[in-house]
Structure formats: C-alpha cells, structure tokens
Amino acid sequence: MSKKLLLKNDHVPYINKLSVYREHGGYSVLEKTLKNTSPENVLEEVKKSGLRGRGGAGFPTGLKWSFLARPEGVPRYLVCNADESEPGTFKDRYLMERIPHLLVEGMILSSFALGANTSYIYIRGEYFYVARILEQAIEEAYAAGLLGKNILGSGFNHDCYVQVGAGAYICGEETALLESLEGKRGNPRIKPPFPAVAGLYGCPTVVNNVETIAAIVPIIEMGGEEYAKIGVGKSTGTKLISASGHINNPGVYEIELGVPVEEFIYSAQYCGGIRGGRKLKAVVAGGSSVPILPTELILKTANGEPRLMSYESLGDGGFATGTMLGSGGFIVMDEDTSIVKNLYTFARFYHHESCGQCSPCREGTGWMEKILHKILEGHGTLKDIDLLWDIQSKIEGKTICPLGEAAAWPVAAAIRHFRSEFEDYVTNPESIKDIKHYYRLQN
C-alpha cells in the first residue's frame, strides 16, 4: 500500500469544512508550530525534508526559501501558484477542491517560516468554483482565529487572499503571475532580479506550487528527516500524479516517489492498465511540455534499468532517451493514437497561450502549428519535418521565459522518437485517412 500524506483524508465527507478537518487532526501542526517552534526551525525541517518544487521545475523548496531577501522594514510575500494550466495536469484542482484547509494550513505555516504577513493564492480563472471553496475555507479560518491578527495567541499576524486569474497559461510562469497579481498584463518579467529579491510590488517574494505548500504540513508533522526517508534518492516524499489518457482508471494518485512506471501504468492500485487491453504506445510523463517517450524508453531506461517515477529516473538519459517528472501530468497513449495529431493539439495550445512578448515564441509557435496542420492535412513534405526540427531549435533557450522551451520540447521529442510516423503522413497520406485502421496494421 502506498503512503498517503496529502490525500489521506480526501474521501472523508465534508472534509472541506473546518470542523471536520480539525476532527481529523487538521491545524494541530499549525498550533504546535506557532506555540513551540521558531520560523528558523520550520525552514530547517523543510531543508532536511529534501522537498522539491511540485510545479514542474523540481527546485529544492528549502533552498528557494533560504534565498528570500530579508531587508529591514520591507514586507515579504508568499504567493501560491494555483494557475494549474498545463495540459494533462489537474492534481492541484483536486487537492484544493477536496481539502482546501490543507492548503490554507500550509500557507500559514510557510508564511510563518518566511516571516510573511500577507499571502496570495493566485488561481486560474477557469477554477472560479474552486476559488469559492478556498474563500469559504479562508473565511472559516478567520472566524476560528487561524488567520488575522495574533493567530492563536502567538503574536503572528497573517492575511491570506485568493485572486482569480483571467485564464492565461502564461500566468503560471512566476513573474507573469506576479505581474497579473499586481493588476498588469501577464507578461513574464526579464530576470534577474528574481522574485526572491524583487517580486510582488518589488518586495521579496516566494512563489510555490499548491502541492508544495500543502506538503509543508506533513513535513512539519513528521519532521523533515522522516519525510526524507520516503521516496528514492533526491526525490523525497510523495507526489500527486494526474493520470489521464487511454488507461482504465484515470484520476489523481498520490504515489511514493520511486514507484516503477510499469507498476504505475499496469497495477490495479493506480492506472489499471490500458483500455480495452490494447498496447501502450507512448507516455507524456509530466504534463504536455515534457518530451514524449515511446514504450520501450518509458518502461526502461536506455541502460535497461526499470524506469521509476522520480525526478532522476525519468530524467535519466537527458532528452535523447529520457524525459522529466514535470508537474506530474501523466498522459498515456495506446497504439491507436496518432502522435502527429497529438502534437498538433499541443502545438495549437502553445500557439494560443504564447504571450507575444518575445519574437521566437510569438512567431515560432504559430509557425510550428501551421506546419503541423499542413502535414496532418496530407500536404506536408519531408522538408517540413526538418523545418519543424529547425524551428524548435531556434525557439528553445532563446526566449524570456520557459514557455519557449515548453513549446519546443514536445515537437523535438515527437520527431526524435516517432519520425517514421511523420514520414508516413507525408509520403502516404492516403493510408492515414482511417487512423485506427492504419495504426492497427502497424502492430
């Protein structure tokens, strides 16, 4: 049985209510911490836990917190990034929808450690109903004296606000998020300075993912060292995985990092195998922007070792034969899936979501989408495949924010691992008219 830290009470009825949450031990960690511990100790425990950012980049949270500038007389902010918009990722929504108080408790604990008296939860516009759930939770917390002035008699003041975005993927990039939070157009800022020095309203700011902040509660509860024992190597703790695609049991799963990918896909405890007993074709392991991997590479690394659900194991082999854990958006594709069609969907998304600030991304994302459309329609040439490869290389690493990479990586990986399929679209467009028929013949 897997270890559950975040979702251990997710099926308790009315766990979104403060009274029920408290009956199940909620806010006890906060009470103990505010009474007995100093902010430095909380930071120390988070460092010891080895927790890595759950939003996608996997940067060590303790280290990020220790970078926070602490000039005298300047407020510090904690911002929770709930702008979960990566295609294939829906774990934060589930967490906030089911157990909003876990996030609120994590926000207060983290703010206590950072010395932030104000925090914001920036939530994507499409999650307006989740924002209402969070607001109700915050209201309850205020009424119970868990937020506001002098929390539980500790002398610590904290206010927490929910801000709804207007539906832009780019606002999940931390500096674009801050711009949007300030009421401006959500364009990423040019770094440096980093938010830890000059973030929200020019003040030192920490921006963390929902899951990261929620994970602070079990970390403080069990101690950083205990938390670090869960998982494998530098991938400590548990991770929420949003499993979707052609599997029998799509949904959000909390896994102990280090579960073999094969077990995750085929075990009845998790995805429960591929729908209709079909064969696995490919997996996008961490949300649409990470490289797609074919069956042979997602189940085993290039060295023949079993691939595990961890930051290191999924990244093994670099982008040539590996991928990334990313945000945990695990998209499974069976043998009937057209990789080209899937890539076109991704490319259309990035084209739509590019903010338009810097040229390679603004122009390149649209160009890639147009070429993919042309290939899909059966008008492509072999040259177009090389052109696609060249365009993605001209975008990757040349942009202000990582959206450029996010748009370029899926294109590169699809061509790298499934070039023959692109060539079939070009040289034999007749054969792909009936996609299902075509792919069945392949196997």
Place this chain on the structure above:
Amino acid sequence: MPLVTIDDIPVEVPEGTTILEAARMIGGDIVPPAMCYYSKLKTSGGYCRTCIVKVEQGSAKDPRPMPKPVASCRTTVMDGMVVRNITSPENLEARAGVVEMLLINHPLDCPVCDQAGECHLQDLGYEHGKEETRFEFPRREFEPIDIGENIKLHMNRCILCYRCVKVADQITDGRCHGVVNRGEAAEISTYIEKAIDNDFSGNVIDVCPVGALTDRTFRFKSRVWYTKPVDAHRDCAKCCGKVRLWNQGEEVLRVTARKDKWGEVEDTADGSTAWICNECRFDKKHINDWTIEGPSKIDRHSVISANHYETTLRNIKADTIKMMGSKPHGDKVTLGTGALDPNNIH
C-alpha cells in the same frame, strides 16, 4: 571596475553596465544589433532577442558558462566575464533564427514603406537574414489605423518592441496606448482606436525601429534618401527645440528629433534626452520657423545611408556578414558629399 572580454576584446566598464553597452563602448562589428532596446527608455529591451550573445564565462569568481544565450541588453557584466558575439558561429546561427522569426509575418513592403532607408529591420535583414523565406503561409494582417491626426499605425510592420509603449508610459501624460491581445494576435493599439492626444506623443514615431508608426504629415511625400537632413533649432516653450529637418530644396518635409549612431534620440548638453514636442514636429513646417545649424552628420550604417545599397544588391547571394566586415560600422558620411544624393542611387 569590471573587466569584460567581448569577442576577445577586453574592456573595462562601470559597475552595472550591460553587455550591449559595453560592446558599444568598444564599437565596430562586435556590437550586437538591438531592435527593442533603447538606452533612453527605462526597462526597455529583452523582447526582440536579436542582441543575444553567448556567455562563455560568467565571471572570474564563477567561471561557468551561462546555459542559454542571454539578451545582452538586459544582462549586466561581471568582472572576468567572457562574451562571444560574432566569433561564435552558434550565436550567429541563433541570431539568424531570431531575424527569420521577426520577418516571417512582416509584409516586406519596403518599396512602399516610409521607413525604408532608415529602418532597423531592413538593416537587420540585410546583415543577418537569409535570402529566402521558409514561411509559406499567409502573413498576419491588420488594418492600418490613424491614432490621432498626425500618426499612422501599420500593425503589419510592427515587431512588438514595446518602445512606443515605454515612451507613452515614461514621457507622456495620460497614456492611452499599449498592447492588446496576446501571442501572435498581440497588437499595439489605443483604447478603441482613441486618438493619442498629447504634446509629446510624436516621439513614438522616432523610437519605432520599423515602419509601424509613421508621420502622417510626411507620408508618401518623398523617400528619405531624397531628402537633405539639416540640424536646426528654435525657441520652444515645451521642448528643447533642437531638431533635424528633412528638406527637399526649401521645403521642410519632415521634422524629427536628432538621433545618434545607434538610432536613438541624442542627449542635450544638460544630459536630458532631446525629445521634441508635437508643435515642433508637426506644425513648424516652414524653413523660416527654424535657425539652421548646418548639415546633419548621418552616423548610421544603414544600407542606404552608407551608400552600399547597390553593392548589397549585386552581392545579394554573397555572405552579407563577411561583406559588411570590410566596411566598419559607424562609417561617417557627411551630407553633401554625395552619400544621399539622389543621383547616386539608380
């Protein structure tokens, strides 16, 4: 003072200098082209990515290279930094990619564009672009709009450098124009095509690197290379009154601010930037309004003003960068010596 090496040329610069500014101190071919950076406007730069360079060594203390190319206009130098611009083929390739991106949706309507001859994108295209486009889809199109009676906005030509937005933000009051929509559909606009009504709004024309914002009082009157620029001034209550007149005979066709060799508005003696007001720009179109100082020194390397337009045409298939290499940038061409003489352009 930090010591930075750009393309093997060391230079000592004040703390906080950007790589681009350091390169400009050295001068010559190693200066990265800049389409969106404008030293007189705060927070400009970083958007167009044409000035990207490779940082081979971050600093003396931390000699690791930077993992990605950086925008030289927004990256400050560190002591012991080693930068490669034109000595890195990889970097030139990356820049060519950016130039291609800037051009795929550009209408390439130079023959009918008022900016031709003094357009930074035209220069950039000649120096870093490829001969052929690989883009085979319909280009993005917008309707040209009038923003006020004196300014024309041709969004088709815009490269979204944000310079005009910064001007509106920083030197005019009551800003009413900015960027609307996002991604490929992003456009410079005013709120519901509202006219820009402001004493200094005309400066958006001067900072525009392309033909997106043009002077309606000059549109289609002449080509810029047929005009003779002279420096002139008048007593103006609103601005410094120091301008450049673009004349044909006795007729003043256009008034602009004075620009330096980087295409930026010059500083006045007291160190402030010599932005000019709309009255000087649009209303004083008579030679008697002005005290003429003398011919302007055109200190730019534009393909047309430096008079190697024909050479470029003839060698269009030759490696342009190599060709430009023999002719140092910043060639001083004084008017009257024939550089802009219409007789020299066939």
